Amino acid sequence: MxxxxxxxxxxxxxxxxxxxxxxxxxxxxxxxxxxxxxxxxxxxxxxxxxxxxxxxxxxxxxxxxxxxxxxxxxxxxxxxxxxxxxxxxxxxxxxxxxxxxxxxxxxxxxxxxxxxxxxxxxSMGILKLEEAVVTEIKLLGLGARACIDTCSLMKNGEGMLVGNFSQGMLVVESEVEATPLTNPRPFRVNAGAISLYTLTPNGKTKYLSEIKAGDQILIIDREGSTKPAFVVRSKIEIRPLVLIKAEAENREAAVTLQMAETVKLMTSKGSKPVTDLKPGDKVIAHFEQGGRHFGTLVPEEFVLEK
Missing domain, CATH: 3.20.20 (TIM Barrel)
Structure with missing residues (x-):
């Protein structure tokens, strides 16, 4: 601080x-x-x-x-x-x-x-990140997902922490890279299903469905350094979704993301499109103990998420 x-x-x-x-x-x-x-x-x-x-x-x-x-x-x-x-x-x-x-x-x-x-x-500072091994990839059907557009220009290796569970989150990289069919959108994170949690700069969680223009989200890089970013808009659309689970030392993290080549999970040295992921791949994750009460961490509370 x-x-x-x-x-x-x-x-x-x-x-x-x-x-x-x-x-x-x-x-x-x-x-x-x-x-x-x-x-x-x-x-x-x-x-x-x-x-x-x-x-x-x-x-x-x-x-x-x-x-x-x-x-x-x-x-x-x-x-x-x-x-x-x-x-x-x-x-x-x-x-x-x-x-x-x-x-x-x-x-x-x-x-x-x-x-x-x-x-x-x-000043959330640095959050602990560690490698987790992908254990399951399951194609789901259509569902509502949120693209979070900010007024920040993110760099390679920066994105958002999101998760099906508050106790284990993965890092989705911003759309910083051009592809043969798309231009880069370094202000955007295609963050996933609207019911996913994400961390905010005050240390609380929010559902992606709650994020709106003027809110702040937390941007994180692969070293765990964090910074706030203001939201310009949240764009919710119906898209095909994929469930990805990963584990580290008997702790599980999971995300439900859009199945698209431009959606990438961060690794310790780069990032990988969800379309190319397979069981055994390693991604970076953030784990915490306890439950959440209206977004506030309660470390002593026992909560089972599955």
Whole structure:
């Protein structure tokens, strides 16, 4: 999670920040207030002399931070002063790289909690992935499947975790590669049957049928690194489906996907179309213990999924 500091005159906010191991500050120096181009240049010069700079942008909240991230990222720690979680989110996303940290100036306990939740949802970090062996492939009939279109450009080796069961999921790769009959659609994951689970950035699961424009999904690569992506649309259509099961150390994962050459499951070194899969092939999977209650993981709960 990116660094968060708090500046407040409210003792309750100060105490709550302390309980969450968040540092409170009284002195936000060295500091540059960005109101014109000369102020930007002052911040650039200061970056050569200080290991951190506090930046306050009263009016130009995005462009000024974009310019500074481009000029001083890596030279010093850039900390943006913000008033709420919305400003914090913008600062952390400028130029995709974002600032190094935020200083939240608030006397509102709810705003502190909202900002911390936002940071936690952005930072699922790395999920454990492991190889699972395909044990069964069964052609089903027609069924409703969902294509999830995002506003992200995914790369080779990136996709979504989906599963018939919440305890075991496989990774479906985005449509990043062209074929003789189709153009690449790197914004899309043909994610599977509408009743499949997928993980979201807050650690909860959602059914694919529930995903809609404006929601966030979790993108994962084959190393387990994750990042959020916004959904532009979910396209549900009737297509032929295939059931694929895989096992690792007596744990099972299963997915129900569209039977098509463009739908690929991720492997440790590449990906393989579901049309080419056969028992004995290895794919990558994510397993967890426990059950889910309205999407929230309950590790201690016993749930049998089959």
């Amino acid at each position: 990116r660094e968060i500091l708090v500046k407040t005159s409210n003792e309750a906010v100060r105490e709550h920040a302390k309980n969450m191991n968040i540092e409170t500050v009284e002195n936000d120096e060295p500091k540059v207030i960005i109101e014109c181009r000369e102020d930007e240049e002052k911040a650039v010069r200061m970056a050569e002399k200080s290991n951190h700079i506090f930046i306050q942008s009263p009016n130009w909240k995005i462009i000024s931070l974009e310019n500074l991230v481009a000029k001083v990222k890596g030279k010093t720690k850039l900390i943006a002063e913000v008033k709420n979680s919305e400003e914090a989110k913008l600062a952390l996303e400028v130029l995709e790289l974002g600032v190094d940290g935020i200083l939240l100036e608030t006397n509102d306990l709810g705003e502190l909690e909202k900002t911390v939740r936002m940071l936690q949802e952005r």
